[in-house]
Amino acid sequence: MPDTGISELVRNWIDGWVVSRGGSDPIEEPWGWTIVVGQAQHVARHVLPRPVESDVRKIAAATSAPGTWLKLFVEDEAVLPWVGPGWRLDAPAFLMTCHLxxxxxxxxxxxxxxxxxxxxxxxxxxxxxxxxxxxxxxxxxxxxxxxxxxxxxxxxxxxxxxxxxxxxxxxxxxxxxxxTTGVLVGSREGQALYTSLGWTTRSPMASLWYEPSPTAQ
CATH class of the missing domain: 3.40.630.30 (Gcn5-related N-acetyltransferase (GNAT))
Known part of the structure; x- marks a missing residue:
C-alpha cells in the first residue's frame, strides 16, 4: 500500500516532470492534478495519488480525446474494472525515492x-x-x-x-x-537497477491511455 506521504511525493514528482518534459503547470483538481502535455499521443494526463473508484469512473466516462492518460498510484488490477472500452493499460511502473x-x-x-x-x-x-x-x-x-x-x-x-x-x-x-531527495517513476526492469543503487519503492503506479477503436469513434 502507498505510504501516508504519497500525495506529497506525487506532487514532487509532477513538479519535476513538467520541468523535464515542458508540460503545463499542474491544474489542481479535487482528486489530484491535470497536466496539459500537448503531444499527439499524449495530449493531457490526469494524476490521482489516491484514486477512488467514483472519481476514476467519472474521468474515464468524460474522456473523448485519444491520447489522454491516467496515472493512478495503485496496482493495475485495482483500477482495470473502473475504466471502460478504449482504455489501454501500459506496463507497470513504480514511484521511487532516494537520499542524494x-x-x-x-x-x-x-x-x-x-x-x-x-x-x-x-x-x-x-x-x-x-x-x-x-x-x-x-x-x-x-x-x-x-x-x-x-x-x-x-x-x-x-x-x-x-x-x-x-x-x-x-x-x-x-x-x-x-x-537532497531524488524522485522517479520507473518500469519494472528499471526498478531492479534503481533498487540496487539505493532507491526505495514507495508506490506502484497504474498507467492507462485512451485509444478507442475506429468503430467506437
Whole structure:
C-alpha cells in the first residue's frame, strides 16, 4: 500500500516532470492534478495519488480525446474494472525515492560521458569513442527534490554499468545543486537497477491511455 506521504511525493514528482518534459503547470483538481502535455499521443494526463473508484469512473466516462492518460498510484488490477472500452493499460511502473549524496562514478573504458544543463534540466549522455549512442537520462531540479526522467540504455550496451553511470551522474549533479531527495517513476526492469543503487519503492503506479477503436469513434 502507498505510504501516508504519497500525495506529497506525487506532487514532487509532477513538479519535476513538467520541468523535464515542458508540460503545463499542474491544474489542481479535487482528486489530484491535470497536466496539459500537448503531444499527439499524449495530449493531457490526469494524476490521482489516491484514486477512488467514483472519481476514476467519472474521468474515464468524460474522456473523448485519444491520447489522454491516467496515472493512478495503485496496482493495475485495482483500477482495470473502473475504466471502460478504449482504455489501454501500459506496463507497470513504480514511484521511487532516494537520499542524494555526492559521488562521481568512473566512466568504463571505451565510452565517453557528456553532461549539460539548461532550463533547470541536466542531461547525461554516454557514447562510444566513435560517437555511437549508448545511454542517456535527465534530471529536473526543483528545490530540495530532483526528478529523474527518461533513463534508457541501448540494447547492445546493457549490463555494462552504463545505466548506473547515467543515474549516479545525474544524482551527483542534483546534489551539487542543493537537492537532497531524488524522485522517479520507473518500469519494472528499471526498478531492479534503481533498487540496487539505493532507491526505495514507495508506490506502484497504474498507467492507462485512451485509444478507442475506429468503430467506437
Amino acid at each position: 549524496s555526492p559521488g562521481r562514478p568512473e566512466v568504463p573504458a571505451g565510452y565517453t560521458l557528456t553532461s549539460w544543463s539548461r532550463g533547470g534540466v541536466t542531461r547525461a549522455l554516454v557514447r562510444t569513442l566513435d560517437g555511437h549512442f549508448c545511454a542517456r537520462g535527465q534530471i529536473a531540479h526543483t528545490g530540495a527534490h530532483a526528478v529523474v526522467d527518461q533513463v534508457e540504455t541501448a540494447a547492445e550496451h546493457r549490463r555494462k554499468g552504463l545505466g548506473a553511470l547515467v543515474l549516479r551522474t545525474l544524482q551527483n549533479t542534483a546534489y551539487q545543486a542543493g537537492a
